[in-house]
Amino acid sequence: MKFHKTLHYEALPFENPLSLDRRCYQNLAQETRFFQPRASCPLPSSALPTREAISSPPREDTSDHWSGHLHQYAAHLTIINCCTISMEEGEGSTASKRGGGRLCFICNQRRPALKRPKTQEQICRECFYVVFEEEIHRVIMDNHLFKPGERIAVAASGGKDSTVLAYVLSELNRRHSYGLDLFLLSVDEGITGYRDDSLETVKRNEIQYGLPLKVVSYKDLYGWTMDEIVSVIGLKNNCTFCGVFRRQALDRGAALLKADKLVTGHNADDIAETVLLNILRGDIARLSRCTFIVTGEDGPIPRCKPFKYTYEKEINKYAYFKKLDYFSTECTYSPNAYRGFAREFIKDLERIRPQAILDIIRSGEDFRISTTTRMPEQGTCERCGYISSQKLCKACVLLEGLNRGLLKLGISRANGSRRHDVGHPKPEAKRPIIQNKPCGTLDF
Amino acid sequence: MVGGGGLDLLCNGVKIHHVDVPHKDQNRLEMRDLLAWVQSNLIKERPEMFIKEDSVRPGVLVLVNDCDWELCGGLGAELEEKDVVVFISTLHGG
Numbered sequence: 105m106k107f108h109k110t111l112h113y114e115a116l117p118f119e120n121p122l123s124l125d126r127r128c129y130q131n132l133a134q135e136t137r138f139f140q141p142r143a144s145c146p147l148p149s150s151a152l153p154t155r156e157a158i159s160s161p162p163r164e165d166t167s168d169h170w171s172g173h174l175h176q177y178a179a180h181l182t183i184i185n186c187c188t189i190s191m192e193e194g195e196g197s198t199a200s201k202r203g204g205g206r207l208c209f210i211c212n213q214r215r216p217a218l219k220r221p222k223t224q225e226q227i228c229r230e231c232f233y234v235v236f237e238e239e240i241h242r243v244i245m246d247n248h249l250f251k252p253g254e255r256i257a258v259a260a261s262g263g264k265d266s267t268v269l270a271y272v273l274s275e276l277n278r279r280h281s282y283g284l285d286l287f288l289l290s291v292d293e294g295i296t297g298y299r300d301d302s303l304e305t306v307k308r309n310e311i312q313y314g315l316p317l318k319v320v321s322y323k324d325l326y327g328w329t330m331d332e333i334v335s336v337i338g339l340k341n342n343c344t345f346c347g348v349f350r351r352q353a354l355d356r357g358a359a360l361l362k363a364d365k366l367v368t369g370h371n372a373d374d375i376a377e378t379v380l381l382n383i384l385r386g387d388i389a390r391l392s393r394c395t396f397i398v399t400g401e402d403g404p405i406p407r408c409k410p411f412k413y414t415y416e417k418e419i420n421k422y423a424y425f426k427k428l429d430y431f432s433t434e435c436t437y438s439p440n441a442y443r444g445f446a447r448e449f450i451k452d453l454e455r456i457r458p459q460a461i462l463d464i465i466r467s468g469e470d471f472r473i474s475t476t477t478r479m480p481e482q483g484t485c486e487r488c489g490y491i492s493s494q495k496l497c498k499a500c501v502l503l504e505g506l507n508r509g510l511l512k513l514g515i516s517r518a519n520g521s522r523r524h525d526v527g528h529p530k531p532e533a534k535r536p537i538i539q540n541k542p543c544g545t546l547d548f
Numbered sequence: 549m550v551g552g553g554g555l556d557l558l559c560n561g562v563k564i565h566h567v568d569v570p571h572k573d574q575n576r577l578e579m580r581d582l583l584a585w586v587q588s589n590l591i592k593e594r595p596e597m598f599i600k601e602d603s604v605r606p607g608v609l610v611l612v613n614d615c616d617w618e619l620c621g622g623l624g625a626e627l628e629e630k631d632v633v634v635f636i637s638t639l640h641g642g
């Protein structure tokens with residue numbers, strides 16, 4: 105013998121939220137047990153009134169804190185009436201064997217397909233799409249990430265994060281009329297067997313989502329492909345070159361697109377990882393910057409991260425369930441081992457306590473830096489005009505090392521004194537070599 | 549069985565495997581039996597990218613018939629004939 109709860113659904117009796125007066129609340133309190141957010145509800149379930157709050161009548165003098173929410177979001181709520189408990193004979197359906205026989209926490213109709221890491225709610229695929237997309241919409245609205253009419257470059261690598269970002273942004277842009285012009289921006293590092301394949305994915309995305317694509321290559325910008333760089337410097341520090349060059353390449357590509365903003369697919373896991381890495385490196389300047397949802401607002405092209413609070417796990421499931429076309433192969437050059445450890449550590453923590461990821465981000469946000477800490481001043485590179493805290497930006501230093509065969513240039517902190525030398529090049533000796541392969545001036 | 553997100557690279561680049569897993573107990577095959585079988589029969593290189601201790605490495609998503617295995621009982625999830633198990637790795641950049 106098994107007890108089953110049958111929930112009666114009722115359409116909201118008052119479609120106009122203004123008709124929710126105090127008397128209505130009291131009626132509600134007697135008749136209903138709790139509110140179930142509809143799939144369209146933009147509020148996290150934690151912000152909705154609890155069962156207790158609903159069953160205790162609101163005070164006469166003031167409106168309760170939750171009544172404000174109800175006013176605002178009444179259109180998104182389904183009121184679930186008293187539960188009727190019925191009895192059913194025997195075992196539940198086959199559904200109970202897999203997934204415990206529960207139904208989706210949100211729609212209460214379909215079987216759940218996943219458990220949300222943030223809330224532990226078990227929800228079905230359809231409701232997952234809605235909450236996933238609307239949560240990103242909330243982040244965009246709450247942080248005023250975009251203004252109507254802006255040109256937005258989506259940094260697209262062909263990987264799952266940027267593919268989901270391009271897809272979700274174009275959906276939200278349409279659904280909520282953001283009025284944005286979206287573009288895909290890819291960087292061709294020149295890595296055979298990795299980037300050439302992933303660029304094919306981005307080219308398909310261009311057609312699938314109808315977003316114009318711009319590709320900028322290391323070869324064009326710097327005169328070197330990553331393959332060529334690796335053939336000279338080997339597999340040590342190659343990720344430093346790639347990372348520094350990519351950062352600039354994206355800015356330059358965005359400038360070519362005349363974009364107002366660059367959005368990247370960095371997710372909550374990535375940011376938590378970066379917070380940890382910056383602590384491990386003692387990099388205070390980056391530690392305070394890395395959790396900002398918008399960076400570089402004073403620079404030529406601000407960057408923002410709409411997935412700042414989105415779990416990688418959910419992005420992955422979204423991409424899988426939606427059958428999005430993305431590319432997933434590790435870079436053929438050795439991955440950054442140090443970051444790899446931080447990454448795995450975060451995933452280990454997540455398994456025990458999913459909230460850990462958001463908490464690490466919050467720790468990063470709330471960090472207070474002592475006033476005695478000297479922060480590097482931001483200036484511009486003397487050579488190419490890119491933002492830099494040194495006389496020359498990192499890319500120019502690295503490039504000079506490549507072009508002059510001084511491969512350690514700009515790689516390690518131990519070479520700080522040599523880096524200083526680079527800041528004052530002897531005109532006759534160094535200029536011509538650099539002019540052979542200029543890293544270009546910024547077209548801002 | 550489908551391995552995605554780069555896990556296919558550990559199995560000679562093959563993404564989809566139709567497998568017939570022998571099991572001792574005539575009627576029961578659990579996820580933990582499947583993992584052990586996959587590890588010794590399908591994974592050709594770097595098993596540490598897939599398995600950690602007695603389960604999948606954290607960061608590898610597992611779906612049984614498109615349902616997160618956390619909801620199906622995890623390692624103890626019971627498998628049946630024609631079930632589709634998907635492994636997706638998230639442990640690399642991009």
